[in-house]
Amino acid sequence: MTAPTTKTRFRVEGMDCAGCALKVETAARRFGGVEDVTVSVTAASMTVTHAGDADLDGLAATITRLGYPVMPVAARPAATRPAAPAAEGCCAGHDHGHDHHHGAGNDHGHRHAHDHDHDHDHGGRHENHAPRQAHSHTHHTPSPPSPTVAAGLHGHDHGPSDGPWWASAKARLAIACGAALALAYALGHLAPAVGPWAFLAALAVGLVPIARRAVVAARYGSPFSIEMLMTIAAVGAVVIGAAEEAAAVVFLFLVGEVLEGVAAARARASIRGLAALVPATARLERDGALVEVPAADLAVGAVIAVRPGDRIAADGAIVEGASAVDEAPVTGESVPKAKTVGDPVFAGTINGEGLLRVRVTAAAADNTIARVVRLVEEAQEAKAPTERFIDRFARWYTPGVVAVATAVAVLPPLVAGGDWNAWVYKGLAILLIGCPCALVISTPAAIAAGLAAGARRGLLMKGGAVLEQVGRLTTVALDKTGTLTEGRPVVTDVAAVGDARVPDVLALAAALEAGSSHPLAVAILARAAADGIAVPAAGAVAALPGKGVRGTVDGVEVQLISPAAAEAIGVVGAAERDAFAARGGEGKSVAVVVRDGRVAGWIAMRDEPRADARRGLDALKAAGVAPVMLTGDNARTAAAVAATLGIDHRAELLPADKQRIVRELQAGGRRVGKVGDGINDAPALAAADVGIAMGGGTDVALETADAAVLHGRVGDVAAMIRLSRATMANIRQNITIALGLKAVFLVTTVAGVTGLWPAILADTGATVIVTANAMRLLGWRGEA
Numbered sequence: 001m002t003a004p005t006t007k008t009r010f011r012v013e014g015m016d017c018a019g020c021a022l023k024v025e026t027a028a029r030r031f032g033g034v035e036d037v038t039v040s041v042t043a044a045s046m047t048v049t050h051a052g053d054a055d056l057d058g059l060a061a062t063i064t065r066l067g068y069p070v071m072p073v074a075a076r077p078a079a080t081r082p083a084a085p086a087a088e089g090c091c092a093g094h095d096h097g098h099d100h101h102h103g104a105g106n107d108h109g110h111r112h113a114h115d116h117d118h119d120h121d122h123g124g125r126h127e128n129h130a131p132r133q134a135h136s137h138t139h140h141t142p143s144p145p146s147p148t149v150a151a152g153l154h155g156h157d158h159g160p161s162d163g164p165w166w167a168s169a170k171a172r173l174a175i176a177c178g179a180a181l182a183l184a185y186a187l188g189h190l191a192p193a194v195g196p197w198a199f200l201a202a203l204a205v206g207l208v209p210i211a212r213r214a215v216v217a218a219r220y221g222s223p224f225s226i227e228m229l230m231t232i233a234a235v236g237a238v239v240i241g242a243a244e245e246a247a248a249v250v251f252l253f254l255v256g257e258v259l260e261g262v263a264a265a266r267a268r269a270s271i272r273g274l275a276a277l278v279p280a281t282a283r284l285e286r287d288g289a290l291v292e293v294p295a296a297d298l299a300v301g302a303v304i305a306v307r308p309g310d311r312i313a314a315d316g317a318i319v320e321g322a323s324a325v326d327e328a329p330v331t332g333e334s335v336p337k338a339k340t341v342g343d344p345v346f347a348g349t350i351n352g353e354g355l356l357r358v359r360v361t362a363a364a365a366d367n368t369i370a371r372v373v374r375l376v377e378e379a380q381e382a383k384a385p386t387e388r389f390i391d392r393f394a395r396w397y398t399p400g401v402v403a404v405a406t407a408v409a410v411l412p413p414l415v416a417g418g419d420w421n422a423w424v425y426k427g428l429a430i431l432l433i434g435c436p437c438a439l440v441i442s443t444p445a446a447i448a449a450g451l452a453a454g455a456r457r458g459l460l461m462k463g464g465a466v467l468e469q470v471g472r473l474t475t476v477a478l479d480k481t482g483t484l485t486e487g488r489p490v491v492t493d494v495a496a497v498g499d500a501r502v503p504d505v506l507a508l509a510a511a512l513e514a515g516s517s518h519p520l521a522v523a524i525l526a527r528a529a530a531d532g533i534a535v536p537a538a539g540a541v542a543a544l545p546g547k548g549v550r551g552t553v554d555g556v557e558v559q560l561i562s563p564a565a566a567e568a569i570g571v572v573g574a575a576e577r578d579a580f581a582a583r584g585g586e587g588k589s590v591a592v593v594v595r596d597g598r599v600a601g602w603i604a605m606r607d608e609p610r611a612d613a614r615r616g617l618d619a620l621k622a623a624g625v626a627p628v629m630l631t632g633d634n635a636r637t638a639a640a641v642a643a644t645l646g647i648d649h650r651a652e653l654l655p656a657d658k659q660r661i662v663r664e665l666q667a668g669g670r671r672v673g674k675v676g677d678g679i680n681d682a683p684a685l686a687a688a689d690v691g692i693a694m695g696g697g698t699d700v701a702l703e704t705a706d707a708a709v710l711h712g713r714v715g716d717v718a719a720m721i722r723l724s725r726a727t728m729a730n731i732r733q734n735i736t737i738a739l740g741l742k743a744v745f746l747v748t749t750v751a752g753v754t755g756l757w758p759a760i761l762a763d764t765g766a767t768v769i770v771t772a773n774a775m776r777l778l779g780w781r782g783e784a
Helices: 018-029 056-066 104-113 127-136 147-151 169-190 195-219 226-239 243-275 368-381 385-416 420-433 437-455 464-470 480-484 502-513 519-530 563-568 574-585 613-622 635-645 655-667 682-687 699-703 715-750 756-779
Strands: 005-012 034-040 045-051 070-072 281-286 289-294 303-306 316-320 323-326 337-339 356-360 459-461 475-479 485-496 538-544 548-553 556-561 589-595 598-609 626-630 648-650 672-676 690-694 707-709
Touching: 005 056, 018 034, 018 045, 018 056, 018 437, 045 056, 056 070, 056 195, 169 195, 169 243, 195 226, 195 243, 226 243, 226 420, 243 756, 385 420, 385 437, 385 464, 385 715, 420 715, 420 756, 437 459, 437 464, 437 715, 437 756, 459 464, 459 715, 464 690, 464 715, 475 480, 475 655, 480 485, 480 598, 480 626, 480 635, 485 502, 485 519, 502 519, 502 538, 502 548, 502 556, 502 589, 502 598, 519 589, 519 598, 538 556, 563 574, 563 589, 574 589, 574 598, 574 635, 598 635, 613 626, 613 635, 613 715, 626 635, 626 655, 635 648, 655 672, 655 682, 672 682, 682 690, 707 715, 715 756
Parallel strands: 475 626, 475 672, 626 648, 672 690, 690 707
Antiparallel strands: 005 045, 005 070, 034 045, 281 289, 281 303, 303 356, 316 356, 323 337, 459 707, 485 598, 538 548, 548 556, 556 589, 589 598
C-alpha cells in the first residue's frame, strides 16, 4: 500500500535567477522522502510533495547550506475560511405561478435551483491546481532552521529579500570586489611589480565565495552550475597568465548577479504591492463606540465604519449607507461603482463620498486581495509546458557546452599544433558564453510577469500552463445568464391601455408584488422605485397557480397575470394581442395588469445584455476567436439576445448538453474556452481546454475554474487572450535573444575576435536583457 503524501510550502530567500531555482530543486529532489518539488523564483517559494515521515527539518537545513535560507509557510487554519452562504432561491416563498416565467426569467429561475449542487471536481483537474491543496492538509511543519544551520551559508547569505539593493549580501560582495579591483589597478600603475599579486588578491575577494557555492552545489547534485563554470574559467585564466582579466570577469559576473536580484525583487514587488493595498487599521464598532484596531484582527461578522476617502479594510457587505466605491486597485475597473445596502465590497478598494457601515464577511487571510496574492504565487510555481521544455533542454545543454569548450581548448593544440594558451583561453571564454542562465530565465520571468500583470487587472490564471493555453483558444463558449447578461430581469416596456396612465400601471403591479423576492417582482418594484412612484397598499393578495397573482387595491380587484391567462378570461383586444406577440418575439416576458375586469396596461421584462457584452464579443472576433452562446433558456429568448449581440447560439441546454457541445467543438479541431459563473456550468467548464469563471471575487470564481475574470466584464476574456499572446511573444523574443547572443559570441570567440570580457558581458548582458524584456509585461494595460 502506498504511503500517503502531503505538500508543504516553504519561503526560500535569496533566489534571483533560474540557476538558483534549479540548484534548490535538484537538492530537494535528492532528499529522502521527497516525491516532487516545484520552485518559483518570483514567488520566492518551494512546494514539496513528500511522505508523511520525511525529515523536513533536514531538508530545510540542506537548502539553507546551499545558501538559500528556508522558512516553512504555515498552513492556514481551516477556521479562517467562512462557510459558503446557502443558496437563496429566487423564487423561495413566492410561488405566484406566473406563466411568464418562461421568458427571460426561465433560465434565471431554474439556474438558482442547482447553483450549489455541482461538486467541484473541476478544481483538481489540472496539475496547476495542486499547490492550493497544500493548504488543506494538516501536515508536519518543520521548525525554523537553527542558528547553527543558518550560520553555515558558505558565503552565500543573501539575507532578506526586502530592503535596498545595495544592502544585500550580493551587492556588498560586488562592491568589495570592485573596490579591490580598482585598488589593484592603482597598485599596478604605481608599482608594476606588485600588480599581478594585487589582481590575484582582487580575484580572490570575489572568487572564493563563488567557488564555495560551486562546491556546495556540486555536493547537492548540481555540478554544472554557473558558479562552477565561473570558477573553472577564472582559475584557468590565472594558469595562462590572465589574472587581471579573470578578476575583471569575476567582478562583472557579480554585478550581473546584483542586477538579476534587482529584477527579481521588482517582479516580487509587483504582486506584493497588492497586499499593501489593505490598510493596516480599521474603525471597529464595539460597545456603541468606534475603536481603531489592526485590520488583520477583524473577525467575520464584525461591523466597521468606513469614512469617505478611506480604503476598506476587509471584504464585507454594506449594512448602512450608500457611496461610489473605486474598485480599480482590485479589479482594474476605471469607473467607481455605486454601492448601497446589501452590496459586497472588497478589501483595498476606496470609499467615495458617503459614510459606510460594513459587516465583515471574510477574515484577513481570506479577503479578495489575500486570495489573489496566494493564487498568483502558487500559479507561478506551476511550470508552463514551454518552461518545462527549456528546463529539460538546459540539463543537456550545459554539459554539452562544457564538452564543446573542452574540445575547443584541447583538440586544436593536440591535432593541429595550435598554441595552447590561445586555445585554452578560447575554451574558457566558451564556458562563460555557454552559461544557460538567460535561456532558463527567459520563460519563467515572462510567465511570472504576465500572471502578475493580469492579477493586477482582475484577470487570474492558475499557472503558466493556463496562461499559455488561453492565447491558443479558437472558440469561446459563453453562458447567457449572468455572463453575457446582467443575470436579473429588468423592466423594458410599460404600456397603459384606455384611460389608465403608465404610473398607474406600475403602481398597481408594484402593490401586488410588494414584499415578493421573485426576480420579476423585484424588477417591477425596482422600476417603480426608480420612477418615484408611490406604491399603494394591496389587500387579500393571493397567487393564481399557473397564471399570476391577484388582490385588491383601493377596494378594486386587480390582477397581474400572463397574456395567456388574460386571453382566457376574454379581456385582451387585437392591439394588445399584437403587442404581446411582438414583445415575445424579442424574448421578453409580459405581465398584464387587469383592473376591475379590464386591461389597464402591461409590463414587459427581460434579462438585458451587459453594457460591455457587444464590445467584448467584437474584441474576441477581432482576435480571431469565434464566440458562441450556450444557454439553458428558451429558444425565443436566446435568439433575441443573440441577435442583439451578434453571436451564434444554442438554447434549451442542460448542463450535460453544454458539455457535449464543448466536446463536439474540440473533436472538430477547435481549442475551446468555456466562460460561465463557475458553479452551474461545471461539466462544460471541466470539459473545456480552459474554464473561465465570471465573478466578483467569490470563492467559487477564484478557486474552481482554470481562470477567473474578477469584475465580470465580457471584454476581459478578450483581454486575457491578448495578455497570453503578448506573454508568449515575449518568451519567443527572450529565447531568440538568449540563444542569438550566444551563437554570435561563440563564432567570434572561436575566430579570435572576442575573449573573456565579451563572453561574460554576453552572458550577464543576455540575462539582464531577457529579464528586463520580461518585466515590460508588468506595464501591460490590456487595451485592444
